Amino acid sequence: MRKLDGNLVLLVTLFAVLLVAGGLLSGGTYLSLFNLQSMASQVPEIGLLAIGVMLAMCAGDGGIDLSGIAMANLAGVASGLFAMSIFPVDEAPVLFTVTFVIGCAVVGLIGGTLNGLIISRLGITPILCTLGTQMFFTGVTVVLSGGRAVRIGTPEPLYEIGNGYVLGIPISFLMFIGVATLLGLVLRHTPYGVKLMMTGSNQKAAEFSGFARARIVTTTYALSGLLAGLAGLIIAARNVNVKWDYGTTYLLIAILVAVMAGVKPEGGYGRVINVVLAAIILQLLSSLLNFVGLSNFVRDLAWGALLLCFLFVNRFALVEHFDALFSSKRDPHASKN
Amino acid sequence: MNQYLKTSGLFVAAVVSALGMASQGAIAQDGKSITTVVKISGIPWFDRMETGVKKFAESNPEMNIVQVGPATADSAQQLQIINDLVAKGTDALAVVPMDPAILEGILKRAMDRGTIVVTHEADNQKNTMVDVEAFDNSAYGAAMNVRLAECMGGEGKWTTFVGSLGSRTHMQWVGAGEENAKQHSGMVLVDPNNESFDDANGTYEKAKEILRKHPDIKGFQTSAGNDVLGVGRAIEEAGLAGKICLVGTGLPNPSAAYLDSGAITAIGFWDPQKAGMAMNSVAKTLLAGGEIVDGMDLGVEGYESVSVKQGPGDGLLVFGNGMVLADKDTYKDYLF
Numbered sequence: 001m002r003k004l005d006g007n008l009v010l011l012v013t014l015f016a017v018l019l020v021a022g023g024l025l026s027g028g029t030y031l032s033l034f035n036l037q038s039m040a041s042q043v044p045e046i047g048l049l050a051i052g053v054m055l056a057m058c059a060g061d062g063g064i065d066l067s068g069i070a071m072a073n074l075a076g077v078a079s080g081l082f083a084m085s086i087f088p089v090d091e092a093p094v095l096f097t098v099t100f101v102i103g104c105a106v107v108g109l110i111g112g113t114l115n116g117l118i119i120s121r122l123g124i125t126p127i128l129c130t131l132g133t134q135m136f137f138t139g140v141t142v143v144l145s146g147g148r149a150v151r152i153g154t155p156e157p158l159y160e161i162g163n164g165y166v167l168g169i170p171i172s173f174l175m176f177i178g179v180a181t182l183l184g185l186v187l188r189h190t191p192y193g194v195k196l197m198m199t200g201s202n203q204k205a206a207e208f209s210g211f212a213r214a215r216i217v218t219t220t221y222a223l224s225g226l227l228a229g230l231a232g233l234i235i236a237a238r239n240v241n242v243k244w245d246y247g248t249t250y251l252l253i254a255i256l257v258a259v260m261a262g263v264k265p266e267g268g269y270g271r272v273i274n275v276v277l278a279a280i281i282l283q284l285l286s287s288l289l290n291f292v293g294l295s296n297f298v299r300d301l302a303w304g305a306l307l308l309c310f311l312f313v314n315r316f317a318l319v320e321h322f323d324a325l326f327s328s329k330r331d332p333h334a335s336k337n
Numbered sequence: 338m339n340q341y342l343k344t345s346g347l348f349v350a351a352v353v354s355a356l357g358m359a360s361q362g363a364i365a366q367d368g369k370s371i372t373t374v375v376k377i378s379g380i381p382w383f384d385r386m387e388t389g390v391k392k393f394a395e396s397n398p399e400m401n402i403v404q405v406g407p408a409t410a411d412s413a414q415q416l417q418i419i420n421d422l423v424a425k426g427t428d429a430l431a432v433v434p435m436d437p438a439i440l441e442g443i444l445k446r447a448m449d450r451g452t453i454v455v456t457h458e459a460d461n462q463k464n465t466m467v468d469v470e471a472f473d474n475s476a477y478g479a480a481m482n483v484r485l486a487e488c489m490g491g492e493g494k495w496t497t498f499v500g501s502l503g504s505r506t507h508m509q510w511v512g513a514g515e516e517n518a519k520q521h522s523g524m525v526l527v528d529p530n531n532e533s534f535d536d537a538n539g540t541y542e543k544a545k546e547i548l549r550k551h552p553d554i555k556g557f558q559t560s561a562g563n564d565v566l567g568v569g570r571a572i573e574e575a576g577l578a579g580k581i582c583l584v585g586t587g588l589p590n591p592s593a594a595y596l597d598s599g600a601i602t603a604i605g606f607w608d609p610q611k612a613g614m615a616m617n618s619v620a621k622t623l624l625a626g627g628e629i630v631d632g633m634d635l636g637v638e639g640y641e642s643v644s645v646k647q648g649p650g651d652g653l654l655v656f657g658n659g660m661v662l663a664d665k666d667t668y669k670d671y672l673f
Contacts, residue, residue, distance in 0.1 A: 026425070034450075035424035042420055045413075147502035149438035163446070239416070241438035243503060247413035290421035296378060296408040 007262030010313055011277040018284040026291050037170055039287050041163070041238065044176035045072075047279035048231040049250055050257035051180060052224035054275050056126060057258060058187075059220045060200030060267025063119075066130040068228045069250040070137035071111045075232030076242035077141045079103025080152045093155030100158065104233040105226060111137060112225015116218030134251075141244035149243040152236045162237025172234045177276070179230065183223075184272035196220060201268030256303060257282055260310045282306075370401035371453075371620045372422050373431040373613060374415065378406035380535065381588050382562035382609050386433075389613030402617060410534055412436040412503075419443050429453035429624050431616040436503040437462045453623045455616050458506045463650030467619050467629055471607030471639065471659035474506050478513030481584050481605045484662060485514070485556050488582035488602045492523025493555025496547060498531045498540065498568065498585070500561035507560035510586075514558050527551055533564045540567025548575055559585030565604055569595035589668045596665050604668065607659040608639065615640045615657060629653055 022030035029035060049068040056065035083099040111133065118129045152158070164171045187193035199206040199216050207213050236242045261278040263270035282303065289299045373390050375383040387404045394402035405422075407414035412435040420443055422430060430452055434440045437459040444454050444464040456465040460474065489495065497514065499507035511530060518524045528547060533540040540559075544567055547554060557568050565587035572581050579599035587604035595601040618635045622628075631645040639659030648654040663671055 029424075029426055032424075035421075038420050038424035042417060149436065149503055151438065163442070239439050239442045241441060243412070243436060243439060245412070245501065245503070246436075246439060247411065249409050249411045249414055286417065287421045287424070290405075290418055291425050293403060293405065296406065296414070296418070300408055 005262075005271070005274070007274055007310070007314060008271070008277070010310070011261070011274060011281060014281050015277060015284070018281060018288060022284065022288045022291065025288070030288065030291055033168065035287070037165065037168065039283050040173040041170040042287075043279055043283045044172045044234050045231050045238075045247070046250055046253055046257065046282070047176050047276060048179065048227045048234070049254040050261070050275050050279050051183060051272060052227040053254045053258040054261065054263045054270045054272070055183075055196075055220050055224045055227075056130075057263045057265055058196055058200045058267060058270045059126075059217050061126065061203060061217075063126045063200070063217075063220075063267055064130060064255070064265075065115065065221065065224045065228075066127065066251060067111070067115060067134040067137055068224070068231070068254055069247045070134045070141070071108060071225055071228035072232035072235060073242060073244050073246055074111065074137040074141045074144075075104040075107040075229040076152070076236040077145050077150050077244065078107050079232070080150050080236060080242055081144060084153075089153040089155050094157055096155050097157040097161075100152070100236070101161075101233055104229045104236075106229070108225045108227070108229020108232065109222055110225070112222040112228070113218060115225060116221030119221060120214040120217040138244055145242075145244060147244070149241040151241050154240055158237050162234060162239075172238065175230070175234070179227070180272050180276050187272065192216070192219065197268050199267075253282070253303075256307055260307055262310070262314055368399045368401055369428045369624050370403075371429040371431060371617055371624070372427045373402075373404040373433075373616065374419055374422065375404060375406035375433045376415065376435045377410045377535065378404075378408065380563065381591050382535075383433075385588065386609035386613035389608075389610035390617060392610070393614045393617040397621065400621070404613070407435075410435065410536075412439040416440060416443055419447070423447045423450060423452055427452060429455065429620040431455045431457070431613075431620050432459075432465075433457045434459045434462065436501070437505060438503065440464075453620055455620045455623070457612055457616050458504075460654055461505050461649050462652070463648075465648070465650065465652045466623060467653045467655055468648055469612065469615050469619055469640075469655045469657070470506075471612050471615075471657050473656055474509040475513040475516075477605065477660050478510030479517045480660065480662060481510065481558055481586075481603075482514035482517040484603050484605075484664075485558050485582055485584040486518060486521050486524065488584070489524065489556045491521040494525045494527045494551050494553060495556035495558065495582075496527050496531065496551075496554065497529045498533050498543075498557065498559040498561070498564045500535050500564075501532050502530060504560070510560055511558060524556075527554065533559070533561050533567065535561040535563050537563040537567040537570075540564050541570050542567075544568040544571035545575075548572075548577075554581065556582040557585065559583070559587075562586055562588060562606075565592055565595070565601050569600040573598055573600040589663060589671045593668065596663075596668050599665070603662055603664040605660070605662045606671075607657075607661065608671075611637050611639050611657075611659055615655075619655065629655060 052065050052068050056063040079100050082103050083096050087096040089096050115130055115133055118124050119126050161171055195211050195216055199211055199213055257278045261274035285302060286299050390404040415435045416439060441464050448454050454465050456462045456468045460468050460470055462468055497511040499511055531543050559565055559568055565585040568583055572578055582602045584603045586606055592601055592604050614637045615635050618637055619629060632642050634641045640657035644656045646654040
């Protein structure tokens with residue numbers, strides 16, 4: 001049987017408590033369908049980026065992806081300009097949307113692969129590599145757009161992706177959950193997923209076991225880029241316009257979400273469901289603070305306190321693992337400490 | 338398991354009680370609500386606007402009027418706040434957009450939901466009911482440049498700063514400035530449209546770079562509220578106060594020392610306090626089902642007789658007459 005995931009328990013508890021607290025404090029409006037939809041449609045952008053950061057962290061060796069939001073903006077701008085140059089938005093809305101969606105994914109994949117190749121083949125530290133590519137992506141976006149916002153327009157299918165609902169659930173949120181579920185399954189049940197975690201836990205052992213480390217790392221960063229590309233798609237669909245400096249704060253928030261979700265910064269462990277929950281909780285908390293009408297500086301404070309609290313609790317989990325060493329068999333995921 | 342529950346329980350209890358205390362009075366009030374959303378909170382410009390919003394709230398005690406804004410200058414953060422406010426059911430929004438283009442989607446959704454939307458510093462905003470401007474932007478940019486050219490004697494290198502390239506009003510001001518400078522063949526524009534992000538420190542660093550790159554530069558025209566402070570500091574530290582001309586948007590109080598030393602030639606501004614009141618006044622009129630018409634008195638100084646034009650969307654553009662250009666000798670009349 002799997003061990004109880006302390007982080008998951010904490011996340012679920014917080015999720016429930018925030019919903020109840022929000023309902024009580026706002027006299028019900030917080031739990032109204034409109035607000036739940038509004039909050040759900042805000043989660044995917046940051047959630048996709050956070051899963052990208054998680055993947056990079058899992059790859060180990062100081063893995064991190066700082067280029068996420070820059071990549072997302074580049075995907076939106078580049079793919080938008082490309083699609084508009086081929087199909088007129090008003091005359092061929094479906095073709096335009098399909099081109100735009102594929103374009104976002106392709107740009108994201110290319111950018112992510114670039115990161116992966118630099119890190120795995122040239123042996124550059126991930127934080128330096130992705131810092132560099134972050135600036136590079138931002139620069140390309142500024143040049144392509146001339147520094148102005150690019151209007152993607154609102155062809156019906158694209159508008160639906162950003163603002164439509166299925167059974168009352170925002171389509172963008174469904175997409176996010178779908179992608180997350182798929183990735184969660186891949187990480188848990190495919191050879192790639194197992195190898196990724198193994199490589200992250202102990203690179204040397206992985207290499208001596210004959211894992212193609214370079215390929216695993218490249219794939220991982222490519223996936224992270226693809227997720228950023230999808231985030232770019234959702235941003236464009238929601239806001240009608242895309243711009244190079246959108247979401248500059250997302251960079252740190254995405255890392256915050258990943259760490260809150262119990263992803264190990266030293267590599268080898270991370271669960272997608274925790275990241276999804278952590279992203280949702282951050283949204284619940286910040287919306288709640290906006291509802292109560294507190295200053296946004298308080299929000300930073302609350303997030304910081306939350307992060308520290310999670311680090312604290314995770315630390316306890318480590319202690320328990322240590323105890324478990326003496327009594328029973330070990331969880332293979334907890335090979336460190 | 339017990340460990341987690343205990344720890345999280347404690348934490349949660351603390352958070353809930355803190356929120357409970359904070360929310361008292363914030364949500365309980367009845368009556369219509371107007372929420373002003375600024376680009377960024379905690380900087381002098383929008384602190385001054387908040388005094389106006391508070392003044393308006395005092396004279397309308399039956400309404401729930403507050404100002405909020407993101408802690409960092411990021412259009413995504415402002416977007417999120419507006420999203421939450423619309424969901425919360427605020428009756429009217431008075432927004433100073435960080436980037437009008439990014440907010441089009443949410444403002445449309447807000448209006449579809451029946452929320453009154455008023456904007457400021459965004460005369461290209463399509464999805465707004467009324468955009469309130471303190472003055473005609475081209476006239477303001479040109480007036481600043483006239484003052485700059487006078488100080489430069491009509492010749493020498495000069496450059497411009499904007500808050501961000503997406504900040505439409507800033508681009509209009511420097512654009513009108515450039516137009517005006519064409520009358521003086523001796524004025525050479527170098528490295529235009531530096532982005533300051535309304536951050537005095539960042540602007541200071543950038544201004545130092547420009548002073549190194551162009552040692553013979555003669556003039557700066559700046560746009561965001563904190564730019565004059567950054568550039569002024571760079572000029573003063575280089576020992577060039579009084580030798581280089583600096584005309585830009587700024588507030589009298591923070592700029593006072595630099596105006597006295599000569600590092601800043603003149604500051605142009607409109608009073609954000611009055612602009613905040615004007616926005617709220619328009620929102621109140623719309624909430625009551627009234628109309629905004631040409632020559633109307635908004636009941637705010639500088640907005641006694643506004644001119645109304647058709648905006649880029651279905652909304653209206655409202656211009657007041659609130660331009661002020663102050664220098665060393667005159668700024669004391671406007672201390673705030």
